[in-house]
Amino acid sequence: MVEWSQDVPTDGSIELPPDPSTLDAIGRNHSMETALADLVDNSIDAGATHVLIQIVKVGGRPRSLYIVDxxxxxxxxxxxxxxxxGHRREYRERDLGHFGLGLKAASFSQARSLTVMSKAAGHDAVGRRWRLDDGPQRGFACDVVPGQFASEEFKRNWQIPIGESGTVIRWDDVVSFAATNDPKNVEKILNHTITTACQHLGMVFHRFLEDDKISVEFQVHDVDLSFVGPPVPVTPLNPFGYARPARPDFPKTLTAHVDGLSLAFRCHLWPGRSSSAQFMLTGNPVDHQGLYFYRRGRLLQAGGWVGVHAPHRRLALARVEVEIGTEAIGLFQFNPEKSRVLVGPEFAMLASAAQSSDGMTLAQYFEVAEDVFRAANKRAPKRTAMIHPGTGLPPRLRSTIENEIPQVLGEKPIDIRWDTFPDDSFFRVDRDEHTLWLNKRYRKMLLGGKHGGLNDLPLLKSLLYLLIGNVFEGDYLGPRDKDNIDLWQAVLTTAVQAERQ
Ligand SMILES: Nc1ncnc2c1ncn2[C@@H]1O[C@H](COP(=O)(O)OP(=O)(O)OP(=O)(O)O)[C@@H](O)[C@H]1O
Ligand SMILES: [Mg+2]
Structure with a gap:
């Protein structure tokens, strides 16, 4: 028998550069929304305050996409x-970049061609392009885009404030867009893509968006019609955005210090199941219990217990924020798509050692979470769903309503607005426009000297919403709804007139 040798001998070395087709294989775990998040990371690292994502339709189909910052x-x-x-630049303390891969991996997961055009202050615009279909004979030779073209693309009317510098990323032959020519279907798929991406970006970057550090907008450009649609802003989607916690002593921070490592678990308890976007997030809320890992303000993973506990229906209200700081970075690994965190054995040790200042451990937190879940289910066996309000109420009030009242799905929100009426009646139910109109002639009197605005008189409007909101549901107005409307109209109109006198 040949004896085993610990060392492997070598006989010189030969150069074996990677085959360019590897470009095609990187980033396979991306979806459209995680790919876009990777590019927004880069814009944030570049100090951008505005990002515009424009989808370009040609011949009725979406084909290209721009990300401009x-x-x-x-x-x-x-x-x-x-x-x-894979070129890793020197990263600063706050940078989101880490692998030197994101731009390329994200782009080639979605498109066959990536063009980058950019301008730094005091420099001319420059452009480079990689194309997957150029064939292996091209090797790793990158196309140089003429400065003139790069400059023209940079100077297009992007409708975000761009000064002396900025970057235009362009994807062509986007493979993940609709594979159909049926205009109705294209529209549906496009809307779905934008909605899903808005939710994901809203969640991943909610801290940046809440602090107004960055604004991100979507827009569709139909080249044949020379038409640019209205911007769709990404709004923050905070997984911890409940109006008040289940218990006044929450959220509670549990900290652990073991072998020079320390870690904090900020344990939250939602007050009950809710149909609000913040609770539902991007799918089944049961999947969103667990740990939320943040690195430098960006959410890397939304839920999952990573071995600390098994997922369970009764833990649906438990969400825990964990910050991956520089001192704890060795405890974690994250995938290049930045959508999943892997933890090492030390993590389990820290999780079992963690305690709050009043002595609560994670195991006790799980017990409390189950108790609260049971109590919440008993307390609110079933609340009647309502269509949620749209414009007319202040955002904070809207989010309280969304947290408290289950939503009737698939209905446009109810707007509450003022209008000039031909008569004295106080309100008008407009089911076609999904609007509850209020008679303008009473507005000034009700404001009592305060300034009016889109969201004025929230107390009055929320009372009306609670009273009248349900008549916007269903395909037609039943006799009972009609009679109720007459009743409310008679009482409220008399009341508002009495108030005026
Ligand atoms: N929008 C942008 N503005 C300015 N520079 C950018 C922009 N996008 C990319 N870059 C530059 O390109 C480099 C490569 O980006 P890429 O996303 O591939 O890697 P990374 O951000 O360094 O790391 P990671 O793989 O973790 O994303 C960045 O480090 C940055 O220097
Ligand atoms: Mg990056």
Missing amino acids: NGHGMTPTTIDTAMTV
């Missing part, structure tokens, strides 16, 4: 390292 841009030198697969 007003960050510090790239110089003729940095754009080459930016296009290099």
Whole structure:
């Protein structure tokens, strides 16, 4: 028998550069929304305050996509390292970038061609392009886009404030867009893509959006019609956005210090199941119990107990924030798509050692979470669903309503607005427009000297919403609804007139 040798001998070395087709294989775990999040990471690292994502339709079908930002841009030198697969630049303390892969992996997971055009202050615009279909004979030779073209693309009317610098990322032959020519279907798929992406970006970057550090907007450009649709803003989606916690002593921070490592678990308890967007997030809320890992303000993973506990229906209200700080970075690994966190054995040790200042452990937190879940289910066996309000109420009030009242799905929100009426009646139910109109002639008197605005008189409007909201449901007005409307109209009109006198 040949004896086993610990060392493997070598006989010189040969150069074996990777085959360019590897470009095609990277980023396979991306979806459209995680890919876009990777590019928004880059815009944030570049100090951008505005990001515009424009989907370009040609011949009735979406084909290309632009991501434009007003960050510090790239110089003729940095754009080459930016296009290099796996080039890690020097990262600052707050940078979201880590692998030197994101731009390329995210782009080639969605499109066959990636063009980067950028301008740094005091430099000319530069452009580079990678195309997957150029064939292996091209090797890793990257196309140089003429400065003139890069500059024209940069200067297009992007409808975000771009000064001296910024970056335009362009995807062509986007493979993940609709594979149909049926205009109705294209529209549906496009809307779905934008809605899903808005939710994901709203969740991943909710802290940046809440702090107004960045604004992200979607827009559709129909080239044949020379028409650019209205911007769709990404709004923050905070997984901890409940109006008040289940118990006044929550959220509770449990900390652990073991072998020079420390970690904090900020344990939250939702007050009950809710149909609000913040509770539902992007899917089944049962999947959203668990740990929420943040790195530098960006959400890396939304839920899952990573071995600390098994998922359970009764833990549906338990969500825990964990910050991956520089001192604890060795405890974690995250995938290049930045959508999942892997934890090492030390993590389990820290989780079992963690305690709050009043002595609560994670095991006790789970017990409390189950108790609260049971109590919440008993307390609120079933609340009647309502269509949620749209414009007319202040955002805070809307989010309380969304947290408290289950939503009737698939209905447009109810707007509450003022209008000039031909008569004295106090309100008008407009089911076609999904609007509860209020008679303008009483507005000034009701405001009593305060300034009016879109969201004025929230107390009055929320009372009306609670009273009248349900008549907007269903395909037609039943006799009972009609009679109720007459009754409310008679009483409220008399009341508002009495108030005026
Ligand atoms: N919008 C942008 N504005 C300015 N520079 C950018 C922009 N996008 C990319 N870059 C430059 O390109 C480099 C490569 O980006 P890429 O996303 O591939 O890797 P990364 O951000 O360094 O790391 P990660 O793989 O973790 O995302 C960045 O480090 C940055 O220097
Ligand atoms: Mg990146």
